Amino acid sequence: MASRKPVRWHIAVFLAPAVLVYTALMIVPLFGTLAQSLMNHDATGARIFVGLRNFATLFGDAVWSDAFWNALGNNTWFFVIHMLVQNPIGIALAAILSTPRLRMAGFYRTAIFIPTILSFVIVGFVWKLILSPIWGIAPGMLDAVGLKFLFAPWLGKEEYALTALALVSVWQFVGIPMMLIYAALLSIPDGVIEAAEMDGITGWSQFWRIKLPLILPSVGIISILTFVGNFNAFDLIYVAQGALAGPDFSTDILGTFLYRTFFGFQLQLGDPYMGSAIATAMFGIILIGVCIYLFGIQTRLRRYQF
Incomplete structure (x- = not known):
């Protein structure tokens, strides 16, 4: 038995x-x-x-739909900046820091990663002070290098505010893709690198032709984490620009739109039912994006895994 x-x-x-x-x-x-x-x-x-009446109101009523599509468009731009700026910089930093001959690599990794552990309140408040045209240090720093003519009240102009805050978020979180890619680069077998060197492939050519294809699964994971994190964003915008996401809702994203709708703000009364509809729409957007990645992209990246 x-x-x-x-x-x-x-x-x-x-x-x-x-x-x-x-x-x-x-x-x-x-x-x-x-x-x-x-x-x-x-x-x-x-x-x-x-x-589905709440959703009909959200997408069909001009008052609600204009605010929703404005927030969704801003959220998309917020995500695009992270994808085009944060992740490429993170990959480049990881490639540089993984160079065996680089001195003080541990210090650089720590210095770049430290902002990710800071509170959103601290980051938002400090950068708001830095970029202030009245008492901020940004005008003086640009003046010191002869570029003061480039300064503008970026957080006070509709065309610049969202981009400026997105770049602040990039500064804070670039350490995350850097560390993930750095770990992926270290996991590449030494035999693969040695074979590439025997074929005369070294330096950046080795990174583009050998290492980058091998770490594509990690790049895909970073991309979907960036997507989910950006479409759940709220803290930085709220700290820097308030619940109204000024100026004139130019920095309004889905998170701040949800906050004002659900809890109310100033003269706007809270509506938990419409707030729940917005939260459900956010959940649907994130779910669709994750499904596209899991079933449309990840399956193609598996061929590069060891």
Whole structure:
């Protein structure tokens, strides 16, 4: 008679606390929000089921739809800047820091990564002071190198404010793609590098032709993490520009739009039902993006994995 395998109860015991906490703080509120997006209140204030009426208002009513599409467009631009600036810089820094002959590489990695552990409140407030045309140090620094004519009140102009805040976010979080790519570069087998060197492929040519194709899966993971993080962004915009995301809603993103709608701000009353509809729309956008990555991109990148 074959002996039965012992039941590994310890696995469930160790996983249970994390699963319970995650369920209570993430899963239950998520389904609660999805359900509330299908509800509203009648004239007496009683909660009633309205189906997709909230979404019809969000996308069909000019007052709501204009604000939503403005926030979505700003959020998309916020994400594009991170993809085109943060991630390429992170990859370049990782390639430089992974060079064996580079001195003090550990110090540089630490210095670049430190901003990622700073509070959004600190980063937003400090950069708002730096870029202030009244008491900020940015005009003086540009004047010291003869470039003061380039200075403008970037956070006060509609055409520049969102881009300026996106670049501040890039400065804060460029250390994350740098470290992930750095770890991916270190995981490349030495035999592959030695074979490339025997064929005369060295320096940046080796990075572009050998290393970069091998770390594409890591680049894909960084891209989807950037997408999810940017479409959940809220803190930096709120700290620097307030809930109204000025000037004239030019820095308004989905997170600040959701905050004003759900909780209310100044003369705008909070509407938890429309707020839930906006949160559900954000969840749908992020879910679609993640699915496109998982089923359309990741499967093609697996061929590069060891």
